[in-house]
Every structure is written in C-alpha cells, then in structure tokens.
Amino acid sequence: MSNGAFPGAGRPLLEIKHVSVDYRAENGTVHALTDVSLTLERGQILGLAGESGSGKSTLGYAITRLLKPPAEIVDGEVLYHSRASRQAGAAPNGAVPPSSQPVDILTLAPGQLRALRWKELAIVFQSAMNALNPVLDIGAQITDVVRAHQPNLNRRARTARAIELLRQVGIAPDRLHSYPHELSGGMRQRAIIAIALALGPEVIIMDEPTTALDVVVQREILMELIGLRRDLAFSVIFITHDLSLLLELADKVAIMYAGRVVELATREELKEHPRHPYSYGMLNSFPTIYGERRHMTGIPGSPPDLRNIPSGCSFHPRCPLAFAACQTVLPLLRQATGPADGQQVACHLYDPRYATSALPTADDFAARYEAAYALGPGEGSAR
Amino acid sequence: MSPDYTARTTMPEDHRAPTPAGFTPVLEAVNLRKYFSVRQLRPGAPRQVVHAVEDMSLALYPGRALALVGESGSGKTTVARMLARLYDLTAGSIRFRGQPVKGSSRSSLLAYRRHVQLIFQDPFSSLNPVHGVRYHLSRPLRIHGHAHSRAQETEQVLALLNRVNLSPADQFIGKFPHQLSGGQRQRVAIARALAVQPEILLADEPVSMLDVSIRLDVLNLLLRLKDQERLAVLFITHDIASARYFAEETLVMYAGQTVEGGPSDEVIQRPKHPYTQLLISAAPNPNRPIDAPFQARGEIPSLIKPPTGCRFHPRCPHAMPVCRERFPGRTELGGGHWTHCFLYGEGTSAGAATATASPATTNGSTAEP
Numbered sequence: 001m002s003n004g005a006f007p008g009a010g011r012p013l014l015e016i017k018h019v020s021v022d023y024r025a026e027n028g029t030v031h032a033l034t035d036v037s038l039t040l041e042r043g044q045i046l047g048l049a050g051e052s053g054s055g056k057s058t059l060g061y062a063i064t065r066l067l068k069p070p071a072e073i074v075d076g077e078v079l080y081h082s083r084a085s086r087q088a089g090a091a092p093n094g095a096v097p098p099s100s101q102p103v104d105i106l107t108l109a110p111g112q113l114r115a116l117r118w119k120e121l122a123i124v125f126q127s128a129m130n131a132l133n134p135v136l137d138i139g140a141q142i143t144d145v146v147r148a149h150q151p152n153l154n155r156r157a158r159t160a161r162a163i164e165l166l167r168q169v170g171i172a173p174d175r176l177h178s179y180p181h182e183l184s185g186g187m188r189q190r191a192i193i194a195i196a197l198a199l200g201p202e203v204i205i206m207d208e209p210t211t212a213l214d215v216v217v218q219r220e221i222l223m224e225l226i227g228l229r230r231d232l233a234f235s236v237i238f239i240t241h242d243l244s245l246l247l248e249l250a251d252k253v254a255i256m257y258a259g260r261v262v263e264l265a266t267r268e269e270l271k272e273h274p275r276h277p278y279s280y281g282m283l284n285s286f287p288t289i290y291g292e293r294r295h296m297t298g299i300p301g302s303p304p305d306l307r308n309i310p311s312g313c314s315f316h317p318r319c320p321l322a323f324a325a326c327q328t329v330l331p332l333l334r335q336a337t338g339p340a341d342g343q344q345v346a347c348h349l350y351d352p353r354y355a356t357s358a359l360p361t362a363d364d365f366a367a368r369y370e371a372a373y374a375l376g377p378g379e380g381s382a383r
Numbered sequence: 384m385s386p387d388y389t390a391r392t393t394m395p396e397d398h399r400a401p402t403p404a405g406f407t408p409v410l411e412a413v414n415l416r417k418y419f420s421v422r423q424l425r426p427g428a429p430r431q432v433v434h435a436v437e438d439m440s441l442a443l444y445p446g447r448a449l450a451l452v453g454e455s456g457s458g459k460t461t462v463a464r465m466l467a468r469l470y471d472l473t474a475g476s477i478r479f480r481g482q483p484v485k486g487s488s489r490s491s492l493l494a495y496r497r498h499v500q501l502i503f504q505d506p507f508s509s510l511n512p513v514h515g516v517r518y519h520l521s522r523p524l525r526i527h528g529h530a531h532s533r534a535q536e537t538e539q540v541l542a543l544l545n546r547v548n549l550s551p552a553d554q555f556i557g558k559f560p561h562q563l564s565g566g567q568r569q570r571v572a573i574a575r576a577l578a579v580q581p582e583i584l585l586a587d588e589p590v591s592m593l594d595v596s597i598r599l600d601v602l603n604l605l606l607r608l609k610d611q612e613r614l615a616v617l618f619i620t621h622d623i624a625s626a627r628y629f630a631e632e633t634l635v636m637y638a639g640q641t642v643e644g645g646p647s648d649e650v651i652q653r654p655k656h657p658y659t660q661l662l663i664s665a666a667p668n669p670n671r672p673i674d675a676p677f678q679a680r681g682e683i684p685s686l687i688k689p690p691t692g693c694r695f696h697p698r699c700p701h702a703m704p705v706c707r708e709r710f711p712g713r714t715e716l717g718g719g720h721w722t723h724c725f726l727y728g729e730g731t732s733a734g735a736a737t738a739t740a741s742p743a744t745t746n747g748s749t750a751e752p
Contacts, residue, residue, distance in 0.1 A: 051594045051595060051596055052594055184682055186682070214454040214455055214621065214683075215454070215621065215622075215623075215662065215665040215666055216454065216661060216662065216665040216679050217679075217682075218665070219664075219665040219677055219679070220677070220679050223674070223677050226674055241594070241595050242595070242667065243595075244667040244668075244669060245667045247667075247669035248667055248668065248669055248671070267669070271669055281596060282595065282596060284599075285595050285596050285598060285599050286595070286624065287599075287622075287624040287625050287627060287628035288624055288668075289623065289624045289627060289651055289663060289666055289668060290652075290668065290670065293627065293628065293648070295603075296599050296603075296628070297599060297600075297603075298596050298597065298598060298599030298600045298603070299596035299597075300600070302564045302566060302567075302594070302596075302597060303594065303596075
C-alpha cells in the first residue's frame with residue numbers, strides 16, 4: 001500500500017524508544033516488554049505480531065498509558081508528533097504544546113493525557129462485548145465521547161455526529177438506539193470503531209479487533225477499516241496473533257517474541273524472505289488455501305516463562321538454527337543484509353561477528369525445522 | 384438411504400493416506416436433524432424452536448478425516464455432539480459399523496462411547512482443575528475395563544502420555560492442569576480420548592484455543608494418530624485452510640444446512656456453492672491485494688425463523704425465485720464433489736451435474752494463484 005496519498009506521509013508520528021514494562025508479582029517480576037523501539041509513520045499501518053505473552057498488547061497499552069499496577073513502565077519514552085493543523089488551533093487548555101516539539105506521552109500530566117487520548121490516540125479493544133456498556137445504547141456511548149471532548153456542541157449536533165459516524169462504519173442510522181446485546185458481534189465491533197473515530201484521531205491502536213469474529217465478518221470489517229483510513233487519513237497500530245492477516249494489511253510488521261521485537265520488515269519483505277528463524281516458523285504455522293499442500297511443522301517447544309527469560313537470544317531453546325553465541329549474547333535489531341537493507345532482524349545469523357556461514361535461505365530454515373521436528377518432542381510423522 | 388460415497392472410487396489417489404479397502408464407513412449419520420426448543424417466559428406463548436441442524440448426512444472411514452467447516456452458528460458443534468450422543472436426535476439415525484445405534488440407557492451409551500470419543504475445543508475447561516493427569520487418564524481406563532490394577536493403570540497412563548508426546552511421561556503423570564501449557568493440556572485431553580481405545584475421534588475445534596505456533600504440533604499429532612492408528616476423525620473447524628491441511632474430505636455447513644462437500648482440495652480450490660466461495664474469499668490470503676472487492680451482503684440468519692428454502696438465499700448474489708421455495712437436492716459434480724445449489728441443477732441424482740453458468744468466475748474467489 002502506498003502512503004503517498006497522505007499529507008506528511010513517511011514522517012514519524014509516534015516514536016517508541018526503549019520502552020520496558022514489568023509486571024511485579026510475588027513470585028518474581030514478569031518482564032513483559034524489554035527495550036522496544038519502533039516508529040509509526042504518518043499514514044502507516046504498523047502490525048505487531050506475536051504469540052500470547054509476546055508483549056504485543058502490553059505495548060499497545062503502554063503507548064496509551066492504560067497499564068495499571070502491577071504493571072509498571074520502567075524505562076523508555078513514547079514521542080508523539082502532533083499534527084501541524086492541530087497546533088494552529090490548539091486546544092483551549094493548551095494541553096498539547098503548540099510547538100513543533102514532540103511530546104513524551106509517558107511523562108504527560110493527567111490533564112494533558114486526557115486531552116491527548118481519543119483526540120489524538122484512540123484504542124479499539126479485542127472484546128467488543130466487554131468494551132461497550134451493556135446498559136447504554138450505542139448512540140449514548142458515541143455522544144458521550146463527543147460531549148466529554150467537545151463540550152461546545154449541543155445535543156442535536158452530537159446526535160448528528162453519532163449518526164454520521166455510524167454511517168461511516170456501515171451501521172444503519174436507525175440502530176442509534178440499539179443496545180449492545182441487540183447487535184451482532186460484527187456490528188458491535190463496528191460500533192467500537194465508530195467510537196474510536198469520534199474525535200478524528202491521528203492514531204488508532206487496534207488490539208486483536210477481529211479475533212473473536214467469523215472470517216466473513218472479519219474481512220468486512222477490515223475492508224471497512226481500509227476505506228476509512230483512506231478517507232480519514234489516520235495511522236494504525238494493528239495488534240494480532242494472525243500473521244497472515246498482517247501480510248495482507250500492514251505496511252510494516254514488527255514480530256515480537258518474549259517482550260522484544262525480533263524482526264521489523266515491510267510485508268513484502270516478510271513474505272519474500274523472513275529473516276528471523278522465529279518469523280519463518282510463524283509464517284509456517286498457518287496452513288494456506290492455495291498452492292501446494294506440504295507438511296508444516298510449527299515451532300517446537302512453547303513460549304518462555306517471562307519471569308525467567310532464557311539468556312542470550314530468548315528464542316534459542318526453540319530455535320533449530322541456534323549456535324553457541326545465541327545462548328550467551330543478546331542479539332539486537334540490525335540491518336539484515338547490509339546498511340541499505342530496510343529489513344531489521346535481531347539474530348546472530350546475520351551478524352558477521354558471530355555468523356559462521358552464509359545467510360540462511362528459506363530452504364535452510366525448512367530443513368532445520370524439519371530435522372528439529374523429527375528429533376525433538378514434536379511430531380515425527382513424515383508424509 | 385446412506386450417503387453415496389461410492390463416488391470415491393473415481394477420486395484421484397490421495398497422496399496422504401491409503402484409501403480404505405472396501406469403503407465401509409465405521410460411523411454413518413443419515414439425515415440428522417436437531418431442533419432446540421426455546422424456553423418461553425410467557426405462559427401460552429407459541430412454542431419456538433431453533434432449527435440448528437437439518438438433514439445432515441456424513442460418513443467416517445478408518446484412517447481418514449472429514450472436516451466440517453462453517454462459521455459460528457452453522458451447527459457444526461451440534462453435529463459433533465449428536466454423534467457423541469450428548470444430544471438426542473430430533474430426527475435421523477446414526478449407524479456404527481452398519482448397525483443402527485439405539486437406546487439411551489447408561490450401558491448402551493457407555494458401549495457407544497467405548498468406540499466414539501469427543502475432544503473439546505477448550506482444554507482450559509475440559510480438564511478438571513482439582514484432579515491430576517493420572518486421574519484424568521486412569522478413569523476412562525477403569526470405566527471401560529482396560530486396566531484392573533494400579534500397576535496396569537500406571538503402565539497404560541505412561542504409554543498414553545508417550546503416544547501424545549508428553550515426555551518424560553513419568554513427570555507429566557503427577558502434574559495438575561494448571562501446571563501445563565495450553566498445548567500440553569490439549570494433549571492430555573487427546574490422551575484421555577485415546578484411553579478407551581476408540582475407533583472414532585470427534586475433534587471439535589481442537590486447536591482454536593491454542594497459541595499459533597503450537598497449533599500445528601497438535602494438528603500433526605492428530606494426523607499421526609489418524610494415519611498410524613487408522614482412527615476415523617471428524618475435524619470441526621472454522622478455518623478452511625486447516626481443513627485442507629488436515630482432512631481428505633470437507634463438508635461445508637451454513638445455518639444448519641450442508642451446502643457442499645467432497646475431496647478437500649476440490650472443494651477449496653474449486654468451490655461451487657456461493658457460500659463456500661464467500662468463505663474462501665474471506666480467508667486471509669497474502670497473495671491478494673487487500674482492497675480486492677469483497678461483498679458479503681447481510682449476516683447469518685436467525686435459526687428460530689430461518690429463511691425458507693436455501694438458507695443462504697437472502698445473501699446469495701445468484702439467488703433465484705426457486706431458492707426461496709425449497710432446498711435443492713444434491714448435485715454430483717464429479718470426482719466425489721457435490722453441492723446443494725440450484726445453479727448446478729435440481730440435484731436429484733448423480734450425473735445431473737451440467738453446470739450452465741459457473742458463478743465461480745464472477746466473484747473472483749477461485750482465480751487465485
């Protein structure tokens with residue numbers, strides 16, 4: 001997808017720098033997120049992919065400062081570059097400083113944070129049923145957002161805005177007075193998206209927005225989302241475990257494992273040549289509809305305990321290509337094949353200081369995964 | 384009348400598993416129907432029923448898997464529960480090894496479940512948190528008389544754990560569900576089903592609750608059991624891609640009706656029924672431009688007052704007046720592939736498959752690389 005149509009496309013909108021989040025528990029501190037740096041550009045769809053416990057949702061919540069104790073952001077900053085047009089007509093309470101300086105969301109005072117949230121940064125949660133209030137109709141829930149942030153609008157204008165929003169997300173305006181239980185799962189998710197859009201945010205964070213939905217409804221909502229993004233020019237951080245969805249949808253994909261970003265690539269790069277063995281394994285965990293049917297392996301073992309993350313590369317106990325350095329030296333994100341490469345990977349296979357052989361190819365990955373599979377506790381069924 | 388699976392003889396050799404000799408199904412369901420009555424709060428209110436499953440027929444063969452694909456509310460889980468005899472049938476019959484399954488006494492159910500076992504979707508709720516792995520696996524052994532002493536029990540539980548790749552088995556035997564990961568729990572659930580030495584496994588979305596990297600491991604375990612131990616497997620899934628990966632044959636259900644079936648590759652690569660085409664065009668596919676046209680038209684209907692005739696007609700881009708009036712019969716399309724759709728004929732008998740205008744070319748879902 002080209003970002004060219006967006007004003008200011010390619011410029012950073014949200015810069016996540018060295019963010020770490022811990023959950024303090026009695027039986028040890030859970031390191032949910034360790035030293036994560038990512039940049040969301042204006043007009044971009046940035047996908048965060050990973051298994052449960054990889055830290056993808058924690059990152060989404062950290063950006064919006066929705067984490068509650070025992071979670072604690074122990075390090076890092078999240079810089080938000082506010083829109084120039086917004087600065088001209090700055091909020092009356094001066095919440096977002098009208099300078100070209102980015103603001104660090106993690107250090108904002110409560111009042112400033114309140115002004116920033118929803119107007120600039122909205123979030124769509126996974127479970128549409130739990131995110132909506134069951135005793136209020138959806139019209140009331142949409143106008144509530146508008147009333148809180150734009151108190152100068154009267155009731156009629158708020159209702160008009162709610163109807164307009166419903167129409168935008170494909171809900172008939174006569175549903176304005178429907179309660180959440182009267183709507184199907186897909187409609188509820190659309191209503192949530194309408195609420196997120198209410199104030200015209202710059203960034204929408206979507207945490208598994210379609211996971212609970214059937215495929216047909218999922219696809220309808222994604223089509224809707226793409227249309228809306230084209231019309232309203234917002235940027236999206238899309239969190240999901242379904243990598244195949246991101247390969248269709250995202251401009252850039254960050255693959256997360258055990259609280260770190262292990263690979264950062266465009267969807268084309270990832271589709272053509274996943275660099276990290278984990279990315280390859282993830283891509284090979286989804287059977288496909290088209291093409292040759294072949295034996296697939298998944299990834300042997302299970303994700304690590306975040307209280308006790310393995311030393312070196314946290315993926316090494318499951319990695320079929322691991323070598324000595326992987327157990328001791330932590331790999332950091334670096335250009336995969338050279339300084340000109342946009343694809344970044346945190347893996348010693350691409351680091352000339354450690355790598356002993358040529359860059360691994362897809363065939364190497366496949367062979368090593370098959371071999372690990374035949375030996376290990378995984379399945380040995382050869383077909 | 385049993386479903387016509389003789390068409391299998393003309394099916395191209397499946398490279399994954401040998402075709403069963405003689406084609407005798409081990410479990411057959413004929414015209415299963417299930418209506419659930421809806422409780423009325425108002426006395427004297429008209430009785431309402433949910434038409435969950437209509438005229439569902441299927442056959443399971445040793446060493447082969449049949450995938451049942453559909454969205455939520457399509458009735459696929461109801462079919463599994465009827466086959467497991469957790470639900471009574473409203474109409475229809477089940478035959479095990481050619482003999483009609485009768486009786487609902489405790490002993491006849493026990494005898495039936497000696498052969499047919501169900502694996503549930505959610506391993507977090509299908510295992511009892513207050514009991515350990517040994518208890519979960521030894522109970523079926525005791526109940527079905529496979530183990531008579533503690534020593535036999537231990538030996539067989541360890542063997543079961545090894546069969547589902549939970550090794551070292553002597554460590555897992557003493558664990559409790561909360562000490563296991565999702566994949567390990569589902570393996571225990573599979574081992575529990577295997578403990579009675581069944582011929583048939585009914586797997587109701589066995590991997591949907593698991594982490595993505597673990598799913599294939601569990602799927603491959605079930606595949607190995609199917610191939611090596613010649614279990615007949617009913618694999619229920621909402622993911623049409625894993626149906627293709629796992630099962631030789633696929634049946635597609637919509638709102639309680641069976642709309643299409645046949646060899647998995649045939650059904651998925653060349654879907655004929657407009658609903659199957661919709662389902663496939665909705666599945667994630669990185670090779671397709673994201674803004675490829677997609678039109679779903681409406682939602683899954685209420686099954687209390689389902690649409691008349693073919694239940695897909697209100698959403699079908701090719702609906703004709705006749706679709707409203709009655710549900711089409713089965714049309715054979717050759718190679719074991721069949722559908723219930725008037726686009727391909729009235730569907731009275733085999734051979735009537737002279738499709739006039741293939742809708743497959745009109746919504747672009749089949750022309751994918």
